[in-house]
Amino acid sequence: MAGMRSTCRSGFIREDVGGGNIELRDLQRPLREQVRSHSWNAPLQVFIVSRILSSRIRDSTGGFFLSTTIKFQSLTQIVKKSLHSRAKNAVAVLAIHLPNSPKRVFIASGVRHKSKKRTQESSMSQTRYVAREPDENGFIEYPAAEHAVWNTLITRQMKVIEGRACQEYLDGIEQLALPHDRIPQLSEINAVLEATTGWQVARVPALIPFQTFFELLASKRFPVATFIRSEEELDYLQEPDIFHEIFGHCPLLTNPWFAEFTHTYGKLGLSASKEQRVYLARLYWMTIEFGLVDTPKGRRIYGGGILSSPKEAVYSLSSEPVHKVFDPLDAMRTPYRIDILQPLYFVLPDLKRLFDQAHEDIMGMVDQGMQLGLHAPTFAPKNPASHSSDSSPKPYAA
Structure with a gap:
């Protein structure tokens, strides 16, 4: 998987990826190694739900799912994509249909925490x-x-x-x-x-x-x-x-x-x-x-x-x-x-x-x-160490 990974608590994989620290939890422990190995190349049905953490995820068989057929390459990529541009503390749940099985199996959930990257x-x-x-x-x-x-x-x-x-x-x-x-x-x-x-x-x-x-x-x-x-x-x-x-x-x-x-x-x-x-x-x-x-x-x-x-x-x-x-x-x-x-x-x-x-x-x-559209900038690219006077901007970006 992309990014820096470390294991924490039983059944969790923590990865530092762009857009924030994302925590992945295997809800079906026997599938964990298959998920990590990226060996699933067959088309899979993916269901993603995004909820706020304060709402407990209960039976996720309701109408919150967006489904799409993709080739599984990286669990991180799927969860990261589902959480992109979402509010912090959003939750995504990943589910698949196994080949020749009518059952939906929940593999993992992702949590988007507050990003450490400062735009x-x-x-x-x-x-x-x-x-x-x-x-x-x-x-x-x-x-x-x-x-x-x-x-x-x-x-x-x-x-x-x-x-x-x-x-x-x-x-x-x-x-x-x-x-x-x-x-x-x-x-x-x-x-x-x-x-x-x-x-x-x-x-x-x-x-x-x-x-x-x-x-x-x-x-x-x-x-x-x-x-x-x-x-x-x-x-x-x-x-x-x-x-x-x-x-x-x-x-x-x-x-x-x-x-x-x-x-x-x-x-x-x-x-x-x-x-x-x-x-x-x-x-x-x-x-x-x-x-x-x-x-x-x-x-x-x-x-x-x-x-x-x-x-x-x-x-x-x-x-x-x-x-x-x-x-x-x-x-x-x-x-x-x-x-x-x-x-x-x-x-x-x-x-x-x-x-x-x-x-x-x-x-x-x-x-x-x-x-x-915008005019060409009249200033050099940003240098992280640069400072202006004490002018204080409002809460927005240019």
Whole structure:
């Protein structure tokens, strides 16, 4: 069989194969050696059932089977194929019709555990950080060391964004009146957002799936993970922590143009297909996370991923990266990487362009982008050791 195999517990074969660790159990012990030997070349009737582990597999003679006639080559291949693209902890049961026998014999079951292979999106579902829980009054207690990290981050970043952040963002900073000596409570942020644009922040775990993300935005609630990065990761953090979300994004949620675009984006994403969401993700990345805007005082930053990053805030306005006039279709078709300084930024003519965009046919542009396909990447292939600034992506991949 393919992959690394080891025997564990009576009647089990464990194999490390692509897509996760799959456990194979021989339900008919006398057939085990024949299965391992790959000696069954006659056409066999294969029945596969996929169930969630919490549901006990009982008599599998019901209507859950998909049948196909194949030549048996590898039990692992059959089970792996049946579990491909299934949720973790899915179960597949393999059964055959033996030649000249009316009985169905169950040979093995497979379990797809959580994959150890980290793709861009699956890696986003794993983090060492744990969001802090509120008490019965909604108050979140942070240790002194975490307040100190907040102080370091906000003190440093307020100096960096001077002369670089757009005025609408600075107006929001003034309204929020973020404390420097401690991490703010979400209720403090909500009081300002509700009074200005009707938005709120919502406490979430460190990482959330697409669906939850869009549901929150569609209901005018911006997700905030209630943890803060460690001192060792002050300059780079892949996960969106409370500093990134509150300092990077919440000030502009006091602006009605920005708030309207974010709300529309959430509603569109909620009803979009998986394929459409990927194109929407690029629009989000090139605007809300890493957007620039022209102002009467010059080119400025409005993207939260830049505003919360000391390195990217300086780099983005330098002559090194490419600046392009904002075009939503162009932005949707532009690949990006989350672990590097961005080689390209889209520039709005003014922030009201986001409000106008919210009332255009965004999903029509998504469908057009899907037909045209992606532009060629403007970055080198990923190096696992590479790091960007501390920009923190949302829970999706490009």
